[in-house]
Amino acid sequence: MAARNKYDAIVIGGGHNGLVNGAYLAKAGLSTLILERRHLVGGAAITEELHPGFSFTTFSYALSLLRPEIIHELELTKHGFMPLLMPTTFAPMENGDYLMFGQDKNENHHEIARHSRRDADAYDAFGHMMEQAVHGIRPLMDSIPPDITSKDPEERARLAAIGSYLADLPPKVLHSLVRLLTGSAADILEDYFESDILQGLLASSGIIGTKVGPRSQGSGLVLLYHSFGEHDGAYGAWAFHKGGNGGFTQVLASAAQALGAEIRLEAPVDHVVTRNGKATGVVLEDGSEIEARTVVSAVDPRRTFLQLLDPRELPADLVEDIQRFRFQGTSAKVNFALDANPTYPALPGRSDMYRGFINIGPSLDYLERAFDDAKYGWYSQRPYIDSCIQSNIDPDMAPPGKAVMSNFIQYAPYHLRESDWDTERERLGDVVQARLEEVFPGFGDLVLHREVVTPLDIERVVGLTEGNIFAGEFLAPQMFFFRPAPGWNQYRTPIDGYYQCGSGTHPGGCVMGAPGRFASQQILGDLAKRR
Amino acid sequence: MIRETPFHPRTAVANQTGLWSHWSGYLAADRYQMSDKFEYFAIRNSAGVIDTSPLYKYRIHGADAERFLSGVLIRDIRKCRPGQAHYTAWCNHDGWVMEDGVIFRHTEDEFLLTAAEPNQAYLEDLRGPMRVIIEDVSDEYGALALQGPYAREVLSKLAPEMETIGYFHLTPAKIGRVPVTISRTGYTGDLGYEIWVERDDALEIWDRLFETAAPYGVIPAGQTALLITRIEAGLILIDVDFYSARYSWNDDQRATPLELNMGWMLRDLESDDRAFIGRRAIEREKAEGTSRWRTVGIMADWEDWDRAYNARGLVPPKDHTPEHGGMMIYDEKVRQIGWTPSFVYSPVLQHHIGIARIRPDHAKVGTKVGLEVTIDHRYEMVGSVVTRLPFYNPPRKTA
Ligand SMILES: Cc1cc2nc3c(=O)[nH]c(=O)nc-3n(C[C@H](O)[C@H](O)[C@H](O)COP(=O)(O)OP(=O)(O)OC[C@H]3O[C@@H](n4cnc5c(N)ncnc54)[C@H](O)[C@@H]3O)c2cc1C
Numbered sequence: 001m002a003a004r005n006k007y008d009a010i011v012i013g014g015g016h017n018g019l020v021n022g023a024y025l026a027k028a029g030l031s032t033l034i035l036e037r038r039h040l041v042g043g044a045a046i047t048e049e050l051h052p053g054f055s056f057t058t059f060s061y062a063l064s065l066l067r068p069e070i071i072h073e074l075e076l077t078k079h080g081f082m083p084l085l086m087p088t089t090f091a092p093m094e095n096g097d098y099l100m101f102g103q104d105k106n107e108n109h110h111e112i113a114r115h116s117r118r119d120a121d122a123y124d125a126f127g128h129m130m131e132q133a134v135h136g137i138r139p140l141m142d143s144i145p146p147d148i149t150s151k152d153p154e155e156r157a158r159l160a161a162i163g164s165y166l167a168d169l170p171p172k173v174l175h176s177l178v179r180l181l182t183g184s185a186a187d188i189l190e191d192y193f194e195s196d197i198l199q200g201l202l203a204s205s206g207i208i209g210t211k212v213g214p215r216s217q218g219s220g221l222v223l224l225y226h227s228f229g230e231h232d233g234a235y236g237a238w239a240f241h242k243g244g245n246g247g248f249t250q251v252l253a254s255a256a257q258a259l260g261a262e263i264r265l266e267a268p269v270d271h272v273v274t275r276n277g278k279a280t281g282v283v284l285e286d287g288s289e290i291e292a293r294t295v296v297s298a299v300d301p302r303r304t305f306l307q308l309l310d311p312r313e314l315p316a317d318l319v320e321d322i323q324r325f326r327f328q329g330t331s332a333k334v335n336f337a338l339d340a341n342p343t344y345p346a347l348p349g350r351s352d353m354y355r356g357f358i359n360i361g362p363s364l365d366y367l368e369r370a371f372d373d374a375k376y377g378w379y380s381q382r383p384y385i386d387s388c389i390q391s392n393i394d395p396d397m398a399p400p401g402k403a404v405m406s407n408f409i410q411y412a413p414y415h416l417r418e419s420d421w422d423t424e425r426e427r428l429g430d431v432v433q434a435r436l437e438e439v440f441p442g443f444g445d446l447v448l449h450r451e452v453v454t455p456l457d458i459e460r461v462v463g464l465t466e467g468n469i470f471a472g473e474f475l476a477p478q479m480f481f482f483r484p485a486p487g488w489n490q491y492r493t494p495i496d497g498y499y500q501c502g503s504g505t506h507p508g509g510c511v512m513g514a515p516g517r518f519a520s521q522q523i524l525g526d527l528a529k530r531r
Numbered sequence: 532m533i534r535e536t537p538f539h540p541r542t543a544v545a546n547q548t549g550l551w552s553h554w555s556g557y558l559a560a561d562r563y564q565m566s567d568k569f570e571y572f573a574i575r576n577s578a579g580v581i582d583t584s585p586l587y588k589y590r591i592h593g594a595d596a597e598r599f600l601s602g603v604l605i606r607d608i609r610k611c612r613p614g615q616a617h618y619t620a621w622c623n624h625d626g627w628v629m630e631d632g633v634i635f636r637h638t639e640d641e642f643l644l645t646a647a648e649p650n651q652a653y654l655e656d657l658r659g660p661m662r663v664i665i666e667d668v669s670d671e672y673g674a675l676a677l678q679g680p681y682a683r684e685v686l687s688k689l690a691p692e693m694e695t696i697g698y699f700h701l702t703p704a705k706i707g708r709v710p711v712t713i714s715r716t717g718y719t720g721d722l723g724y725e726i727w728v729e730r731d732d733a734l735e736i737w738d739r740l741f742e743t744a745a746p747y748g749v750i751p752a753g754q755t756a757l758l759i760t761r762i763e764a765g766l767i768l769i770d771v772d773f774y775s776a777r778y779s780w781n782d783d784q785r786a787t788p789l790e791l792n793m794g795w796m797l798r799d800l801e802s803d804d805r806a807f808i809g810r811r812a813i814e815r816e817k818a819e820g821t822s823r824w825r826t827v828g829i830m831a832d833w834e835d836w837d838r839a840y841n842a843r844g845l846v847p848p849k850d851h852t853p854e855h856g857g858m859m860i861y862d863e864k865v866r867q868i869g870w871t872p873s874f875v876y877s878p879v880l881q882h883h884i885g886i887a888r889i890r891p892d893h894a895k896v897g898t899k900v901g902l903e904v905t906i907d908h909r910y911e912m913v914g915s916v917v918t919r920l921p922f923y924n925p926p927r928k929t930a
Pocket of ligand 1: 012013014015016017018035036037038041042043044045058059060061062063064065267268269270298299303331332333408458461462463464468469470471501502503504508509510511512
């Protein structure tokens with residue numbers, strides 16, 4: 001049977017945003033085709049059995065920012081949606097001690113007090129400040145931003161509404177927001193805390209995925225962004241999805257299909273076909289053409305505008321903005337299949353502290369020094385490691401008694417000064433493994449399999465330009481009104497019927513789904529107007 | 532003095548919170564770890580082990596045991612073959628439910644009945660001339676429920692006959708040298724088993740079980756986790772969702788099997804000639820349609836829930852701690868049409884759900900109702916919908 005070649009809508013890219021977008025379009029009754037280049041959907045959110053019995057979260061590994069509306073509107077629980085909340089956070093220290101958080105507020109208080117009594121109290125104040133900041137900015141993040149370049153009275157009115165919304169926030173909340181959005185994570189954390197370990201642990205969220213150190217301006221924004229998630233009404237809570245983040249994208253794919261979307265794998269799109277400034281379909285790399293009046297790009301802005309289209313069809317300003325849009329990936333992964341849980345000498349025989357994040361970034365100085373390497377074009381020799389052993393709460397991940405360990409690494413800049421990633425790949429693995437050996441003596445003996453994922457691999461495999469995990473840096477000039485470019489922050493493009501819905505659009509990266517959902521609202525709104 | 536179950540030496544060590552409740556005069560861990568949600572997810576994602584020893588247990592045996600029970604229990608015990616179990620209930624003569632429980636049929640003439648309340652005198656008084664012995668063996672056995680998707684895999688390593696045992700079946704087995712009875716039953720609505728072991732062997736079973744199960748992430752689960760799962764499973768609880776007719780003060784407190792969603796137990800009433808206690812009243816209720824209530828599920832509309840809290844500047848709470856209260860339910864004209872005695876935020880469904888008692892004319896699945904919640908000491912109505920029970924019913928439960 002010949003493959004069907006005409007649809008109402010085509011989504012390019014089966015990452016989680018493409019799946020979310022396609023699911024909503026199908027739900028609205030459009031015949032929808034999702035085209036994925038690889039043999040599996042999920043993009044940066046996949047789970048792969050790289051060693052028999054061991055499920056690796058090759059790239060993305062934890063869930064928090066997913067918008068709750070999506071869970072309900074796409075009925076994800078019917079398809080197996082299951083976030084497993086992390087009961088612990090563990091932060092080893094250089095001196096062999098540690099900071100361990102559990103679920104009990106007062107127990108955590110005593111644990112912090114071991115390191116600083118002052119911090120134990122300040123922790124609650126900091127938490128409240130962050131929650132209020134998140135609550136304050138949420139309505140802006142959870143809606144499509146106005147087009148700041150537009151003269152349309154409606155857009156102007158929405159812009160003014162944001163002004164009054166902010167003016168109505170309690171002054172303290174507004175001030176916290178400004179500090180977070182413009183300042184460094186270190187400045188804010190040093191206001192509250194004195195202990196290195198707590199500063200280091202909290203600052204880590206301010207550098208994830210971004211080429212900033214904790215003392216760089218802009219790390220506050222990244223910190224805020226990572227607190228923006230929610231599970232079961234708790235802001236900033238993180239979970240593992242059952243079966244890893246790939247388990248989550250399988251749930252999404254199943255929901256999308258149940259709603260009528262068709263998913264075609266190993267179907268790389270070569271370019272978008274346009275006629276008289278209108279999208280009419282796509283041509284696959286094998287030369288076959290599929291028609292649709294709505295085409296949605298779920299890949300990053302560089303590809304959306306400069307690769308899938310002929311840039312000559314676009315306004316020069318936009319082309320310039322996209323060329324300037326900063327990717328500069330700085331993150332890597334080193335994942336392991338382990339024969340058993342590693343041993344932490346201060347807690348011999350225990351593994352209950354390995355049920356959530358294991359944060360190897362014991363102080364601001366440690367993180368900043370790791371960043372120093374990256375500033376000068378090299379990877380950190382004592383890297384920041386965000387480690388997880390999901391198998392401790394999800395038996396689907398590894399054979400009984402064994403462990404699968406994901407390690408998110410910073411910094412590993414895409415552009416290396418004196419070498420290239422094909423040369424450095426295993427050396428990066430060695431650096432990370434050596435660091436883990438320091439923290440968990442005997443670690444090397446447990447290793448059954450090692451997977452090193454460099455920024456170059458992220459780019460090659462997932463298609464994220466320069467390996468930037470968020471499809472574009474979280475820098476203030478690349479957010480909100482400006483993501484991915486002024487005037488084009490509302491999911492449309494200069495080509496009629498051609499839309500964007502990847503992480504390079506508002507609000508941004510992470511397994512969040514908001515870009516895919518907002519884009520579908522925009523598309524369906526435009527279609528309704530056209531009728 | 533409060534008593535300890537046969538597993539207490541182990542549960543006491545495992546319980547890091549120091550929180551216990553009193554269950555039938557025994558200590559039962561509320562939660563073992565600081566995060567009870569983690570125990571809950573063990574049940575839904577790996578498996579959890581619940582010490583259910585405090586249940587009352589009656590060995591009922593003798594040549595007339597079947598005849599005796601068929602006159603007491605509302606479900607036809609003759610259809611429960613040796614090696615099978617029945618979830619059932621017993622009523623008083625007016626057809627009000629006294630209690631519910633599970634009865635296990637070990638052989639033709641030997642049964643074990645579990646109950647939440649003492650029943651020795653009640654059962655003995657019904658014996659008449661029948662050749663049946665009723666023994667309270669509550670203290671003689673410990674019971675561990677192993678519940679969750681990995682329960683079968685784990686248990687088959689200890690007792691290979693578990694591979695094939697069907698839903699609501701039981702079998703004698705050996706774990707190591709210890710004789711046990713294993714039934715495929717539970718109170719979580721998941722794939723699960725209960726292991727019945729003589730008191731003195733209890734610790735050995737605990738140790739053996741965890742030796743095998745721990746590498747799968749199996750952990751002890753406390754009462755809170757159990758109570759979340761039972762609401763998701765739509766399983767009612769005495770003194771919460773209904774009261775024993777024996778100790779009720781008025782008929783408002785009492786309920787009939789039909790009102791408690793137990794109608795399916797009486798499906799074959801026409802073709803069975805048993806004279807069981809309450810039968811006449813139940814038949815009358817059936818024929819005349821005089822049931823006052825239906826027991827159904829109710830699910831709060833998530834958007835409306837969030838709206839109600841957001842309007843007050845609050846983060847909408849999503850609390851998985853079961854609320855055993857009685858939030859009122861209204862129709863569109865704000866007339867009270869029922870209440871929800873058990874309410875919880877279900878993590879696996881991501882919705883607020885409740886087991887509800889609703890007037891029959893509003894109990895159709897899909898009916899829109901209003902649920903009264905209290906926000907900052909003010910009443911708010913949250914849109915909700917009548918749903919089928921159970922809320923959560925994975926195929927593995929019976930597969
Ligand atoms: C190493 C790493 C770790 C991360 N960790 C986390 C984390 O723990 N938690 C979190 O929330 N976020 C994390 N992130 C970020 C998050 O995973 C991404 O922001 C998100 O998954 C991006 O989703 P997307 O759908 O926008 O794009 P992608 O996932 O990039 O999907 C794009 C898809 O398009 C396909 N494609 C590309 N070109 C074509 C073409 N021409 N034709 C057809 N298909 C094409 C690709 O194969 C891919 O499947 C991480 C990212 C990385 C890389």
